[in-house]
Amino acid sequence: MNLVTPPPFVRASPPEQVAFDRAELGVILALYGRMVAAGEWRDYAISSLREAAVFSVFRRTAEHPLYRIEKRPRLRARQGIYAVIAMDGRVLKRGHDLKTVLRVLEKALIRPVD
Template identity: 75%
Template sequence: MNSFSPFPGAGPEVVAFQRAELGVILSLYGRMVAAGEWRDYGISNLREVAIFSVFRRTAENPLYRIEKRPKLRNRQGLYAVIGMEGQVLKRGHDLRAVLRVLERKLIRAVE
């Protein structure tokens, strides 16, 4: 399962990104930082969702949120990219495919 509890019986389990998922996300993050588009990130592990938030500046609201929602695995898809205004930019079952919506922005930033 994709959730964990650090101590058995210590309360509700939370959703977290696995190492391979973080590798994919941090690879994109590193390229966006190198392009000068992103500067900071935060990770939240909650009961129903794990969120990787991306910031242009530390004190701002996130530019994008990459979410993992196991309950949507059999419906719209486990992963989603959410924009600053709360709009769903892309949703799906494959993390790499969902992140392509952000990679297009990297191509524009480099040109």
């Protein structure tokens, strides 16, 4: 039985686009559901691009996104693969753990009781 193995210098081609996996989407959609129930968010969009996967959150459908949750695998060794970016382009949080990065958005759920 002769198994054909590729030579060690042949690289696998990079993926055509970056996407969120099922576990990542579960974490993001759990937060999204809580924010919709609180009346903060109303719509979302998912983009799978060559360099990044982006989950955009909207207050209304026709607006610019309030926040973008980005997954950029190329930044894995640097600042972290995940980032939360505000509407004005500020990076609110960046890191390697999605749940930790999303905590910056959960602060909107904590409100003082009158």
